[in-house]
Amino acid sequence: MSFKALERETELLVRLARGDERAFEILYYHYSPRLFPFVDKMVRNRRITEEIIQDVFMLLWTNRSHIATVQHPTSYIFSIASHKTLDYQRKIASDKRLLEKVVASAIEFQNETEEQLIYKESAALIKQAVATLPERRRMIYELSRIEGLNHDQIAERLGISRSTVANQMVSALKYIRSFLEKRSGVFSYAIFFFLTSK
Structure with a gap:
């Protein structure tokens, strides 16, 4: 990502922190297509993937007052997606070994x-x-x-x-x-x- 692009996304987060719905909409349409393959690779279920992405942006909006100082927007938003995906994996994993296997497989097949x-x-x-x-x-x-x-x-x-x-x-x-x-x-x-x- 170029410095100019990073600067623009950081600015969007500042606007979002102020409750700017347009900034939220821009971030949503910018990141949703990028988050989808990342999450879907882990859960392999389109409906669940869409729900997780919705949860990501719901959390982004409800916690918007705390994100004005985020320096790496992409890492921040993907980290939320990681956390939400892990929440889902915890619910369906029968034990710790199975969960670790899921995580290890996800890492192994990432590009x-x-x-x-x-x-x-x-x-x-x-x-x-x-x-x-x-x-x-x-x-x-x-x-x-x-x-x-x-x-x-x-x-x-x-x-x-x-x-x-x-x-x-x-x-x-x-x-x-x-x-x-x-x-x-x-x-x-x-x-x-x-x-x-x-």
């Missing part, structure tokens, strides 16, 4: 398009967040998420208790989620997959 760029943006933010963790907490996180060790294995390697590992992981995940939400407001599949893996 190098807007949603993939958003996924990469989220992954980059996760990396930044991890880098700011205290050294021991970061080490525990990396042993868990990168090397794939369980809590017992981490405790044995570092010479600490299993409960310490568990507490440090809880603290790390809370901090990283807060970091991500404050920096971008993005809650995409990358973030969801990060928070639910292991």
Whole structure:
């Protein structure tokens, strides 16, 4: 997206924040066709896809007073769609494994398009967040998420208790989620997959 186009969309969000219905209409017709394949790829049901997109714009309108400062409109709107789609997947998934499989499949089959760029943006933010963790907490996180060790294995390697590992992981995940939400407001599949893996 060019700077000029980004600037125009940011301006539309400012107008929307003031209750400008025309700005809302422009955003709706601009983003709906782009959101449809993104959502439909996950739910594979045209009616449900249309309902999710309607929910996205309903949320955009009802929360319009909070969006005037959004710097990346596309990421912001796609993140809402991601969140709404995950809400739907949670309702139909029978257990956590099935849900993670759905998310993993969605990521695997995405093309190098807007949603993939958003996924990469989220992954980059996760990396930044991890880098700011205290050294021991970061080490525990990396042993868990990168090397794939369980809590017992981490405790044995570092010479600490299993409960310490568990507490440090809880603290790390809370901090990283807060970091991500404050920096971008993005809650995409990358973030969801990060928070639910292991």
